[in-house]
Amino acid sequence: MKHKTLGTGAIVLAAALLAAGPALAQQKVKIGFITTLSGPQGVVGEYMRNSVELALDHLGRKMAGLDVEVIYGDDQVKADVGKQVADEMLKKHQVDFVAGIIWSNVMLAVAPTVTDAGKFMIGTNAGPHELAGKMCNELFFTTSWQNDDTPEAMGKVMQDQGITDVYVMAPNYAAGKDMVNGFKRSYKGRIVDEVYTRLGQTDYQAELSQLRSKNPKAVFVFYPGGMGISFLRQYSEAGLRGQFPLYSVYTVDEISIPAIKHAALGQYETRYWSPDLKNPANQKYVSDYRRKFGKMPVFYGAQSYDGILLIDSAVRAVKGNLADKKGMIAAMRKADFASTRGKFSYNTNHFPIQNFYLLKTVTGPAGQDPVMEIQKTVFTNHRDSYAKECPMK
Amino acid sequence: MNLFLVLEQTLNGLQLGVMLFLMAAGLTLVFGIMNLVNLAHGSFYMVGAYLATYFYQATGSYLLGVLLALAGTLVVGVAVELVALRTLYDRGHLDQVLATFGLILFFNELAAILWGRAAIYTTLPDYLTGHVELFAGLRYPLYRLVIIAVGLAVAGLLWFVVARTRLGMLIRAGASNRAMVAALGVNVRLLYTLVFGFGAALAGLAGLMSGPIHVVQPGMGELILIEVLVVIVIGGIGSIRGALAGALIVGMADTLGRAFVRPMLATVLSPSAADAAGPALASMLIYLLMAIVLALKPQGLFPARA
Numbered sequence: 001m002k003h004k005t006l007g008t009g010a011i012v013l014a015a016a017l018l019a020a021g022p023a024l025a026q027q028k029v030k031i032g033f034i035t036t037l038s039g040p041q042g043v044v045g046e047y048m049r050n051s052v053e054l055a056l057d058h059l060g061r062k063m064a065g066l067d068v069e070v071i072y073g074d075d076q077v078k079a080d081v082g083k084q085v086a087d088e089m090l091k092k093h094q095v096d097f098v099a100g101i102i103w104s105n106v107m108l109a110v111a112p113t114v115t116d117a118g119k120f121m122i123g124t125n126a127g128p129h130e131l132a133g134k135m136c137n138e139l140f141f142t143t144s145w146q147n148d149d150t151p152e153a154m155g156k157v158m159q160d161q162g163i164t165d166v167y168v169m170a171p172n173y174a175a176g177k178d179m180v181n182g183f184k185r186s187y188k189g190r191i192v193d194e195v196y197t198r199l200g201q202t203d204y205q206a207e208l209s210q211l212r213s214k215n216p217k218a219v220f221v222f223y224p225g226g227m228g229i230s231f232l233r234q235y236s237e238a239g240l241r242g243q244f245p246l247y248s249v250y251t252v253d254e255i256s257i258p259a260i261k262h263a264a265l266g267q268y269e270t271r272y273w274s275p276d277l278k279n280p281a282n283q284k285y286v287s288d289y290r291r292k293f294g295k296m297p298v299f300y301g302a303q304s305y306d307g308i309l310l311i312d313s314a315v316r317a318v319k320g321n322l323a324d325k326k327g328m329i330a331a332m333r334k335a336d337f338a339s340t341r342g343k344f345s346y347n348t349n350h351f352p353i354q355n356f357y358l359l360k361t362v363t364g365p366a367g368q369d370p371v372m373e374i375q376k377t378v379f380t381n382h383r384d385s386y387a388k389e390c391p392m393k
Numbered sequence: 394m395n396l397f398l399v400l401e402q403t404l405n406g407l408q409l410g411v412m413l414f415l416m417a418a419g420l421t422l423v424f425g426i427m428n429l430v431n432l433a434h435g436s437f438y439m440v441g442a443y444l445a446t447y448f449y450q451a452t453g454s455y456l457l458g459v460l461l462a463l464a465g466t467l468v469v470g471v472a473v474e475l476v477a478l479r480t481l482y483d484r485g486h487l488d489q490v491l492a493t494f495g496l497i498l499f500f501n502e503l504a505a506i507l508w509g510r511a512a513i514y515t516t517l518p519d520y521l522t523g524h525v526e527l528f529a530g531l532r533y534p535l536y537r538l539v540i541i542a543v544g545l546a547v548a549g550l551l552w553f554v555v556a557r558t559r560l561g562m563l564i565r566a567g568a569s570n571r572a573m574v575a576a577l578g579v580n581v582r583l584l585y586t587l588v589f590g591f592g593a594a595l596a597g598l599a600g601l602m603s604g605p606i607h608v609v610q611p612g613m614g615e616l617i618l619i620e621v622l623v624v625i626v627i628g629g630i631g632s633i634r635g636a637l638a639g640a641l642i643v644g645m646a647d648t649l650g651r652a653f654v655r656p657m658l659a660t661v662l663s664p665s666a667a668d669a670a671g672p673a674l675a676s677m678l679i680y681l682l683m684a685i686v687l688a689l690k691p692q693g694l695f696p697a698r699a
Contacts, residue, residue: 039501039612040510040610040611040612042505042510043510043511043512046510172672172673195672196668196672197651197672198672198676200616202607202608202613203409205405205534205537206405206648206651207651209398209401209652210398226608226613229608230606230607233605234606237522237534237536238524238534239524239534255511256512258514259511259514259515259608259609259610260514261514261516
């Protein structure tokens, strides 16, 4: 059963559908943007869509003089729905680019559909290792990261600090195991225990009791979305915050901080981007996002903003000749645009070679929520571990 | 595995159990008495959590917020019964499933429009935070103890109402033979509305208590609803006693399973096999339990109609 988001979502969608009439007089750049717009995870899609709109505003809604049309699609966190939406965009709307995708399982279904149809797939979040390695494709680019990168950075931080006896927790699904594997690639110390919980679990009291009984020196977790909010609240409530230092990836972000406030204070995360990253493109993005939408942006949004700018850089390079695929691939490989993460380059598998930072949640300005701040650079120009399996040169 | 840990996990199981009971009590009565499958029961859980958060922030008093939220959920429940569900009593279960699924979508979108899709900030007053030293070496969060106490108190109250009052007698009679109750001149419609409203308020109570430690966001009710359905199937549909027994069994089995299945498997299997099988088995445990109960006693452990 499919249901459409109400309010602005429906209006934007309706406008997009109406605009996509059969006879188009002039040439346009058409982008299909797939994300999650309904259900509890719809909030992530909202930040991504807002950032796409902001990028279009900054570009004056034109690329190389051509009008730009973005068609939004809702994958409902389901791989089959994502593939159907992508098919519809390719066949009915005749898009030139498909972008977006939050979830790795959805990405693995959508990316081959798009590249097999000879169109560009611009990932703006999910980075499954298959697409970085054996399944890499010249028409696939991502403005995010490979899944293992971020936990590798956190593993290095904890390794460098000489932390031992770490207790590891993650949800019991593919990405949970990937994150722990990435962590273990750079953290070589002793792991007290590795606990996998049910995906979507809301109560962690039983696991926290077990954790306390094992008396570890530190804790590493991966709990994205609502799971992170529950976990952090209960970690604080159980009095573990002062007892065992907590390190995490994709658990605390600008979406969850307004819901947990002080329970996030002191939390360490690693990430390739942060709102306080000092470069003109990022400062413009963050301040304009806050002005237009009244909230702090989040990394999901920064990646989506970058995705639109990446497409713009390619369209400009071929002077709007969208049939020139070779020219656009060559242009994208240069990563020649003002990215919110600062200057970066593309690896041979079309995943970014970029820096990773250690972030800490600290008290925000008076009367406002806590904010995440960069503490130090963990990796400089980090390459993912799968590029060598990719046959592209 | 030390004794304190087992004791602590038992408390955790009890706490999960009473939460499930608050949800299951309303659902099982509605199912048993009105023969209505109400998938939207989780929505009242969500409504309770949102209203309590809203009223706590608006009034500055936690207790006042709780009372207003309970009253609010009761009103919402009665309104839903009067507007939407009245027309469904004579229809088949599939129609009811479809209609109440629609109500889920309606309430989730309504919450998203009013409060946004992101999880909202919920907190507890200072006097409910912190932990209690039960024994030397066993610290337990105070709030979880309060949840257990409230849950057990409500269970006691429900028992009193159902077993010792005239209203309870009608509810029991309704659960065993609806047609006869109506034939005796009881206003069954009013009884239905009352039962439905109080069932909703109980779900709201579970929701508002879980708000500060879980996530308050659209769709939060559906996460717990599946476990609640398992509870009423195990306990026996329409039976409060069954709901209590089922809730405690499911709460204990789920908690102890999550805590101890993997360590126990590790003593008989290789560590890697235990790592793979442990979490999978622990999350299946309550469904296995349900399957066993269904096979041995298809009516549940404490069927309402003997």
